[in-house]
Every structure is written in structure tokens, then in C-alpha cells.
Amino acid sequence: xxxxxxxxxxxxxxxxxxxxxxxxxxxxxxxxxxxxxxxxxxxxxxxxxxxxxxxxxxxxxxxxxxxxxxxxxxxxxxxxxxxxxxxxxxxxxxxxxxxxxxxxxxxxxxxxxxxxxxxxxxxxxxxxxxxxxxxxxxxxxxxxxxxxxxxxxxxxxxxxxxxxxxxxxx
Amino acid sequence: xxxxxxxxxxxxxxxxxxxxxxxxxxxxxxxxxxxxxxxxxxxxxxxxxxxxxxxxxxxxxxxxxxxxxxxxxxxxxxxxxxxxxxxxxxxxxxxxxxxxxxxxxxxxxxxxxxxxxxxxxxxxxxxxxxxxxxxxxxxxxxxxxxxxxxxxxxxxxxxxxxxxxxxxxxxxxxxx
Numbered sequence: 001x002x003x004x005x006x007x008x009x010x011x012x013x014x015x016x017x018x019x020x021x022x023x024x025x026x027x028x029x030x031x032x033x034x035x036x037x038x039x040x041x042x043x044x045x046x047x048x049x050x051x052x053x054x055x056x057x058x059x060x061x062x063x064x065x066x067x068x069x070x071x072x073x074x075x076x077x078x079x080x081x082x083x084x085x086x087x088x089x090x091x092x093x094x095x096x097x098x099x100x101x102x103x104x105x106x107x108x109x110x111x112x113x114x115x116x117x118x119x120x121x122x123x124x125x126x127x128x129x130x131x132x133x134x135x136x137x138x139x140x141x142x143x144x145x146x147x148x149x150x151x152x153x154x155x156x157x158x159x160x161x162x163x164x165x166x167x168x169x170x
Numbered sequence: 171x172x173x174x175x176x177x178x179x180x181x182x183x184x185x186x187x188x189x190x191x192x193x194x195x196x197x198x199x200x201x202x203x204x205x206x207x208x209x210x211x212x213x214x215x216x217x218x219x220x221x222x223x224x225x226x227x228x229x230x231x232x233x234x235x236x237x238x239x240x241x242x243x244x245x246x247x248x249x250x251x252x253x254x255x256x257x258x259x260x261x262x263x264x265x266x267x268x269x270x271x272x273x274x275x276x277x278x279x280x281x282x283x284x285x286x287x288x289x290x291x292x293x294x295x296x297x298x299x300x301x302x303x304x305x306x307x308x309x310x311x312x313x314x315x316x317x318x319x320x321x322x323x324x325x326x327x328x329x330x331x332x333x334x335x336x337x338x339x340x341x342x343x344x345x346x
Binding site: 067086145155159161 | 184337341
């Protein structure tokens, strides 16, 4: 369990509940193969999930912890830390039984979905309350934005990293 | 003597087509042209000029991670390393710009991973294969050439070799 991942998924709850009922957004903890369906937590039956099935159920935003960097500061040996969490947004076009549709008629415009999710995260860019175990953060940034949709014909995908910057009191 | 502060703007972004990165360092306001050029000189030295510079280290790190990923998943990653374009570098009066990329078409798939997918032939896919390696196929196609309408391909795991190297580079610059 990583507090940053849990916190991000919590922050995205509002985006998920604002989705149209026919085209839900599932939130996934990629580290533990946990899926949040609206507000209920559903453990994935198989951790090696077959995503084509999932993406025909809903659009998916998934979060996974990547790495931490420590720099010692001060005389009491505390750390200045940076933690990186990867966020991935995926969907499949409605013509392939997914929930992405530019017109908004048979799905959600992917552009809007990405913007809503980024906005929800960046709204908390100062002093995000994502820390635990002595970690406290002063800021978060997004980095390495990557639109990978053009690589796949019917699949939409947008990746970015969230960089948490702060301190760890030991 | 009055103190002045000079800001250096630093921007490092990921590019996806081709997979790579662009780096911009700008000194928009400087007390004098000489100061500006001196700052840019030193930034240029650290980032791309000196031996064992930061960009070079970052690329080395990406390659090491890619090799580990290749070993772990049994992929040949050498063609991707060989497709590395080198660092393109340019400088104008107020800024420096560098970019580097891996042009191999599978570089992006390995960076981001892919899901399981189906490849459909138009109308057929043809494979030459070794009967010893694929006994199941050899039963259907004794001539060691298979004709298939479609194949199901399992996905690649995500490697993040470029994004991790950029995150580290960003940190190194923040600290120096």
C-alpha cells in the first residue's frame, strides 16, 4: 500500500462519479490489482487482467507507484524526498464496444476525460495531503506527458507521471 | 555592489514520436550579454559539452535499464539501442536546445507496454518457421511455412526506460 497511490485514487473519486452512468470510469490501483467501481472496491479476479474485457466495461484510470529519491538534509538527518507515481488513462472507441466517443453521444470524449483527471490532480498542486509515515509534501508536478493513442487504432491512452516533492522526517 | 538574480529556465519533455526527449535551457533576462553567454556556456558544458555530461549519463542509464528489461523478458533490445539518433544540439542567443531519440519502431511499445492484441492478415499472414521450435504448427504446415488468417499476440510489459532516465536527469539538474 502506498499512500500516494491511495490519495490520487481518492482525489479522482469526484471525476469518476461525474461520469455518465452508461460510461463509467473505473479507478485501478495497478500495484495491487484493485479496481474501484464507482465507489465500491472490487478486487480483480485475475491480476493478469485481460484489458480488452475491462475497457469494454468502462474507461480506466490506473495509478502505480514508481520510485523514491532521497537527499539527506540538515543536521538531524531528515530527507528531502521525491516520489514518482505513474497515472495512465485508457479507453476504447465506441465502435469497438468501448466508451470513448468524440461526439459524446455513445461515450465520453477522451480529451475531456484527460483534462478532468489532470485538473483534479493539479488542483491539489500545493501541499497535497498524500504523505504517510513521516512523509509530507509541499508540491506536486506532472511530468512526462505522453499521448500514445496514435500508436493504437481503437485504443486511447494517455500517460503521465505525478512527481511529489517534500520531506520525510525520520 | 547590488545583487542581481538571474533565472535559468529549464524544460525537459518526453516526446513519443519518435520516442525521445527534448531539453531547453533559456536565460531570458540577464544583467548583461556577457553574463548570459557565460551562464549558457556553463549550462552547455554540464549538460552536453563535457565528457561524461548529464545528458550522456541519462542516455547510458536508459540503455542499461533497457538491457535489464530485455534480459528479464527475453527480448533482443540491441536494435533499439542502435537506433539511437545521437544528441542534436543547437544554441541561439538566449537559449540552448538539445534533443535525442530512439527511432526504432518498437521503442515506444517497450517504453509504454502493450496490451494483448490480434494481428489480422490482409488476407493472410505468412511465417517461415523451424519445425523443431513449433511442433504444433509443423503438424498443420509440414512445409515449414505457415499461412494464418490472424495471430493473437501477448502484450509487452511496460519498461519506462526513457521516462525513468528523464526523471533522474530532472532531479540531477534540480540539485546542481
